[in-house]
Amino acid sequence: MEGVRVLARHDRLAFESSSETSGVYALSVYANTEYHLTAQKEQESRANRGVDVLDIVMMRKHILSMERLDSLASRVAADVNQDHSIDVLDIVAMQKVILGMRNDYASESSPQPRTNWRLLDARISELPDQASLKEVQVYEGRSFTGMNADFLDIDWLAVKLGDVNGDWQP
């Protein structure tokens, strides 16, 4: 995935790099220092691309326990307001985005507009699909200490919020 900024932060100092078209990135920093690595993707001009009524139908079935969302990635995408639960507030926020009334998933509890992407440490795929959404938070960054060698395969998974069925394509 292209254009994702990967940041290595050491207190007040941060280094950043962007992923290329192929999704590959390389980020060089000073060695032998602690860093906390995160990835970010800027808000799209149209957050409703790939988000539609089919996603809401899936969420309603999940909330009503008619048909549970079976993958952790789908549940992460469904928790658009990032309050660790999938409920009617997520559906209301998605409806506003689908209708073009809003372009983000800000809520009353967190009114600041946020990007509609969640970038997670790819090791999250090792979690079971039933893992709680609170556990997902841990995967929003990764810490490294005492480095004196390159770190390979530090991969990230991009989840577009609201795209529950995963049909969005770049």
Next chain:
Amino acid sequence: MVRLLYPGMVDRSADEPGPERHHRWFGESARRNIRFFPVGGTITFDSDSTVWHIQPETDVPEGQFDFYTAALHELAHALGFGTSDSWLQQVVAGKLDGRYSSMGYGADAVPLHAAGEGALFSHWIDGLRSVGLVDLSWQPTTMGPYLSHGEQRRLTYLDALGLADVGWSVRLRSLPDAEESRGALTRFLGEVRLRERPQASPWRE
């Protein structure tokens, strides 16, 4: 005389020129600090006896001083570089013992320029070079003590790290390979993938 002022400034234009005047670095920032940075400042540019080169995108002719470089330098002072209490507290034996600039310098502390007796050690030592933030080539730092005729400088990694030592949050591009000559680098390498599409969905059946 041209003066650049910004909110919260203390007008020091009536003060005697500082010891750096002959270098054409005509700046001074207020020393009243809020947290780590000066509350404000005033920068004075001598337009009577100095010929300034104003267009930053063109080469600086001989006999002229680059205004952009001088302004950049003085703005960094106004932001606390070499002037704030937080900076001065880290000066030890003529070196800046700052955690961030030391990382970029590749040693425990970065040597500073001593401008006469009782100097405040507010510049990197003369001749210090670092990688430029814009063109990623080795070049003299902007926060050195002197600027010559016809010379143009841009902010370097070391200059930016000095501001981090002052207390500012600094975000920089990935270090270029050229920085490796100064100290060891580590690389993070990986891939960003879009999450996989589920194999089957109920409404597609």
